[in-house]
Amino acid sequence: MKVMLTVWPQKCHLYPIIPYAHALQTAGHEVRIACPPGAEADIVAAGLSAVVCGTPEATAQGWARPDLAPNPGEMDRLADAVKIDPADRDSWDVFFQFLLSAAKFHLPPEPSTDNDALVAFARSWRPDLVLWDPWFPGGAVAARACGAAHARMLMGPDYSGWATERFAEHAGGATGSGNALNPLAEAVRPFAERYDVEVDEELLLGQWTLDPLPPEMRLSRDLSSLPVRWIPYNGGGVVPEWLYGKPERPRIALSVGLSTRTYHKGEWRTPKILEAVAGLDVELVATLNADQLVGLPPLPPNVRTVDYVPLTQLLPSCAVSINHGSSGTFWSSVAANLPQIITDTDESQRLEFHEDGGSTIPERHILSPIATAYVTGRGAGLRLNHQKQSVEEVRDLIVKALEDPSIRAGADAVHEEWLAKPSPSDIVPDLEKLTGQHRR
Incomplete structure (x- = not known):
């Protein structure tokens, strides 16, 4: 047909x-x-x-x-x-x-x-x-x-x-x-x-x-x-050499999606996350382009930034996915069987309308509340509120996602349900x- x-x-x-x-x-x-x-x-x-x-x-x-x-x-x-x-x-x-x-x-x-x-x-x-x-x-x-x-x-x-x-x-x-x-x-x-x-x-x-x-x-x-x-598709690409083998220490992916890089300069969630991983025995790979790096302080030595790498290449080498809850990144993380830390805030989704006819978009992805409720409800991940949580609290979340066996078990269960479809x-x-x- x-x-x-x-x-x-x-x-x-x-x-x-x-x-x-x-x-x-x-x-x-x-x-x-x-x-x-x-x-x-x-x-x-x-x-x-x-x-x-x-x-x-x-x-x-x-x-x-x-x-x-x-x-x-x-x-x-x-x-x-x-x-x-x-x-x-x-x-x-x-x-x-x-x-x-x-x-x-x-x-x-x-x-x-x-x-x-x-x-x-x-x-x-x-x-x-x-x-x-x-x-x-x-x-x-x-x-x-x-x-x-x-x-x-x-x-x-x-x-x-x-x-x-x-x-x-x-x-x-x-x-x-x-x-x-x-x-x-x-x-x-x-x-x-x-x-x-x-x-x-x-x-x-x-x-x-x-x-x-x-x-x-x-x-x-x-x-x-x-x-x-949902089968992840992130486009093709040449696999970088640093992705050939197993990482020497736990690798964490940080992705805030395709739409963010298209429409915004700067990245409001990232500074606190970068500071939180400084000093941890991990490698953070942040898929951020030049616009998203605008205004960020010097990066910790255990942070690698890449303009773009398909998540289907990156995530299988990772232990945890930190993301904004959008469908593409969320389901790519489920397919890779990863615990997730999803960034979410307590804001309303309502735009802030201005007298000049403009508006301000909340620092919250439109899908993050639903994705966050799902992973936390299934014990497969944690919620990160960059507006209210301190650097120390964010660091504790990352350590918990890496080490808590119940979160690992929750991610396994979600992955098995995904495979069953x-x-x-x-x-x-x-x-x-x-x-x-x-x-x-």
Whole structure:
């Protein structure tokens, strides 16, 4: 069969879906990854076929578009309408401020040439199945426009599924009604109506969902899902010589992810961690680029910084992973069977809005609360709050993660559960069957 995968064109969204593409291609299916410009080099480097929909000039609308900025008043009004309680407020704020704004970036009020090119390719190539990124829901419209079966590929907690369930429960339906319209449905609507596609629950949530998350990390409750093992993919690279053999002393990885290095200068979590490992009989390998090293004091002698090394190369040599809880780093650490120390704070996920229209992002990754709750709840790791814990407390955390046998046992249990899930190759027959049932 023909399978089209479509994603937000950045590494942190592309890399998680590469193993699905490889599994399908290895099984003999034709695979294309179609998306706006920005990811084609990484797609080709993975040995896959890229379809570029649109041009860089057309895509470069910029984040200054007025419809992209979260409206705090609207965010609060809709939260009241769908009865968001304080325990769920962070999830709502992530959905409204981050996922919704990202989805709208490629769903302008007047459908873009990128979107038209995506549908044009789908109608020309006629895939049997479209697998799409929840942060890029235009893929669902393209699937409906060409008659393909379609499913979402979760890359983290299901914020859009959870929010849509809230609208279904409290606002008269998945798309909402009256003064409580689901903003995700409204973002998709202009593109969908351009191709006579109905905006309904199936369009927003897919006919089923590929879900790599354990129950403790799920947000949505009643969606049709296909469990699958998250297979780390970090791109290729030449293995550095210092990774050839076993390290002379316990090695600790420090990674704060691809998105951080893309959007920020400086690194607020790192100074305290670097000071904490000074004097310990360990080697800390910190994957920090030049922007992230801005403003840091001189590094301790037992710290090695590298601009980039694939985590699939680095983590097998490590004893502990210190990370920010994002899906890519988190699951790479689970796959390497490592205890984790996840950086998290007590901040709200709500942006701090300024009078000039700007905003300040919290020093907390949007996924860190859920990842932290999972590893600490399973006894597989510890929480590090750089805002409140002292250097001595951070040092104690590192020693505990290295030496406590109960944390080692917790990491083993989490790793065994990860191994027990079906791999992307294992679910190919399920995808074939579901495609036959849902293809129009």
